[in-house]
Amino acid sequence: MTDPSSITPRDKAEILAQALPYIRKFHGKTMVIKYGGNAMTDPALQQDFAEDVVLLKLVGMNPVVVHGGGPQIEAALKRLGKQGHFVQGMRVTDAETMEVVEWVLAGEVQQDIVGLINQAGGKAVGLTGRDGGMIRARKLKMLDHKDASVEHDVGQVGDIVAIDPSVVKALQDDAFIPVVSPIGFGEDNESYNINADVVASRLASVLQAEKLVMLTNIPGVLDKQGQLITELTPAQIDALIADGTISGGMLPKLAGAIDAAKAGVNAVHVVDGRVPHSMLLEILTDQAYGTMIRSE
Numbered sequence: 001m002t003d004p005s006s007i008t009p010r011d012k013a014e015i016l017a018q019a020l021p022y023i024r025k026f027h028g029k030t031m032v033i034k035y036g037g038n039a040m041t042d043p044a045l046q047q048d049f050a051e052d053v054v055l056l057k058l059v060g061m062n063p064v065v066v067h068g069g070g071p072q073i074e075a076a077l078k079r080l081g082k083q084g085h086f087v088q089g090m091r092v093t094d095a096e097t098m099e100v101v102e103w104v105l106a107g108e109v110q111q112d113i114v115g116l117i118n119q120a121g122g123k124a125v126g127l128t129g130r131d132g133g134m135i136r137a138r139k140l141k142m143l144d145h146k147d148a149s150v151e152h153d154v155g156q157v158g159d160i161v162a163i164d165p166s167v168v169k170a171l172q173d174d175a176f177i178p179v180v181s182p183i184g185f186g187e188d189n190e191s192y193n194i195n196a197d198v199v200a201s202r203l204a205s206v207l208q209a210e211k212l213v214m215l216t217n218i219p220g221v222l223d224k225q226g227q228l229i230t231e232l233t234p235a236q237i238d239a240l241i242a243d244g245t246i247s248g249g250m251l252p253k254l255a256g257a258i259d260a261a262k263a264g265v266n267a268v269h270v271v272d273g274r275v276p277h278s279m280l281l282e283i284l285t286d287q288a289y290g291t292m293i294r295s296e
């Protein structure tokens with residue numbers, strides 16, 4: 001993979017010229033960008049991210065940002081003397097944790113991203129799954145990956161029942177950039193904490209997005225030797241889960257990626273968000289970054 005910091009002016013001109021067919025091809029298309037909490041730790045990178053999102057919008061695409069915030073929730077819990085706990089990549093969410101999740105995701109992380117996009121010249125609007133009745137959820141019934149007779153109680157973690165994308169579409173049509181926090185609502189108006197990868201994947205499917213780009217803190221999916229795997233099929237992913245190569249936060253990411261690819265999202269990529277402008281390079285150049293997930 002090319003390190004973008006080593007690109008010369010001549011390379012830059014080449015990249016700009018290369019971008020034209022992609023700009024034409026993706027005009028009017030929806031790009032769902034999952035911005036992982038681990039990819040947003042550096043302020044300079046956050047600003048680059050916001051500028052890239054605005055650039056996509058200005059050249060005629062429809063970026064939709066779904067953000068995470070796992071490390072930021074973790075830090076807030078620590079300040080309250082609470083220790084976070086995960087089962088198969090999902091945070092065990094009791095009532096107090098749910099309050100922290102809502103306040104950190106919708107109050108802090110989302111508003112930071114909205115502010116940065118607006119500063120970069122875009123018009124971002126922050127939403128949770130409650131807004132416009134977007135994300136209906138119920139309590140997740142989580143079965144063990146290795147032994148399906150074992151069920152884990154992960155508290156107020158949501159399983160998506162349905163996504164109504166009309167609020168996102170209305171905002172897109174009015175030139176706004178939606179920034180979605182992964183919080184759903186239940187039948188009794190209770191809140192659910194939903195993994196941001198799951199929300200991004202489902203939203204990409206429902207919107208029939210052209211691409212789903214998941215920005216994280218690793219070059220892509222790695223094999224047992226730590227080498228980057230550039231392409232993966234569902235069968236290969238199953239094998240990597242079974243032998244323990246894929247674990248933790250990569251589990252919901254890849255489950256979501258497969259679902260989106262199968263639902264007709266043309267390209268699903270897991271990309272290193274710590275590399276400046278990796279999302280833009282992925283969308284607007286010939287260069288492939290990270291891991292692409294295929295539907296078969």
Ligand SMILES: Nc1ncnc2c1ncn2[C@@H]1O[C@H](COP(=O)(O)OP(=O)(O)O)[C@@H](O)[C@H]1O
Pocket residue numbers: 035036037038039068069070197215216217218220221222223245246247248249250251253
């Ligand atoms: N085979 C694998 N390849 C790459 N990352 C993996 C793999 N298995 C587990 N992981 C973990 O998944 C993490 C990415 O998921 P996560 O921490 O949830 O990030 P994000 O906040 O971007 O969603 C990586 O940092 C890594 O620790």
Ligand SMILES: CC(=O)N[C@@H](CCC(=O)OP(=O)(O)O)C(=O)O
Pocket residue numbers: 035036037038067068069070071073089090091101157158182193194195196197249
């Ligand atoms: C159920 C569940 O695990 N929810 C996540 C929501 C945030 C998230 O997904 O953040 P990242 O994308 O940064 O990992 C959590 O509480 O951490």
